[in-house]
Amino acid sequence: MGELLFPLKNDLTRKIIHIDMDAFFASVEERDCPKLAQGPLVIARHPKDTGGRGVVTTANYLARQYGIHSAMSAQKAYELCPKAVFLPGNHEKYQKVSRQVRAIFARYTDLVEPVSIDEAYLDVTQNTIHAKSAIKVAKCIQHDIWHELHLTCSAGVSYNKFLAKLASDYEKPRGLTVVRPEEAVAFLKKLPIEKFYGVGKKTVPKMHELGIHTGADLYEKDEFFLIQQFGKMGYSLYRKVRGVHLSPVVTKRERKSVGKERTYATLLTTENDCLTQLRQLSEEVSEQLKKLERHGKIIVLKMRTSDFVTKTRRITLPKATYRKEDLFSAVSLLFEEQNQVEIGIRLLGVSVTGLDPITFEAIELPLWEPSFDSNEGR
Ligand SMILES: [Mg+2]
Structure with a gap:
């Protein structure tokens, strides 16, 4: 092994579970x-x-x-x-079940990082049942999911996310695989390089060219060589194959709504000006939604008139959207119903609530046939 460029420190104290629903x-x-x-x-x-x-x-x-x-x-x-x-x-059904699964996770720890609709990392170093063993927590979760939702999952238990993920994949369905610190390197050495999470399809041929087919081959290469060949990924792989992966379990707070509003120093007094502003706001909200990979059904218009009365109007679309055209048509419709532009508009806001993750099936077709409801003030 060549000389180390960066210090290699590990943390063996964490207890991480990766749960993957079986053929969800x-x-x-x-x-x-x-x-x-x-x-x-x-x-x-x-x-x-x-x-x-x-x-x-x-x-x-x-x-x-x-x-x-x-x-x-x-x-x-x-x-x-x-x-x-x-x-x-x-x-919609899978999202609902996914939320039920997450509610089960939440019984055991607050530190849950959903990776996708059917996968999550849990840090159970501290857990609500005061179990010393993460294996026990994993078994409880599998038990709850089976008894309450009649579904199965596979669990991987280890001291970091990388190993926990590989472990959950090791035996499926209904697997429970544990990788203990003292077993980690042996476990990793046996893995084909394709299995290393983070080694993409494009990288595999280059690995093979360099004679790296398994974890053991990777382990033989020194740090400088791997960084030279693969940059940052090389740095990280050098560590991963030694069982070092310090990335924390990060709780993603679910955003319930996304909105933009603007106050106008000069009152808006024509419908045209208002619509121009609403178009702009819709576009900004749409961009934000795309970034967050969220879409929603409930579109809300907020407006404040020169007399400081604030109103919100909402419309529920039959299907969730993130598209600026949909947002703009919805809010302009709500705006036109109000017909209050004569007294001057001080503030306009556009938001989307009831957000869900955009999935691969994200709808592309226009969606009209709205249902209306509204509420006064805030
Ligand atoms: Mg799965």
């Missing part, structure tokens, strides 16, 4: 319609209905035996197993 979307559908569990099930629209477009989001374990996996084209899945049942996903 497919399992939810099987739970709700047990007949589906008897054969291969693919969550994707049937390629016959889409002209061959569409992507597999989840395949149940029977479908996987045919080589079907998520991110494969639905057409390919159909070719591999024409008798498979194809079901379009019901994202």
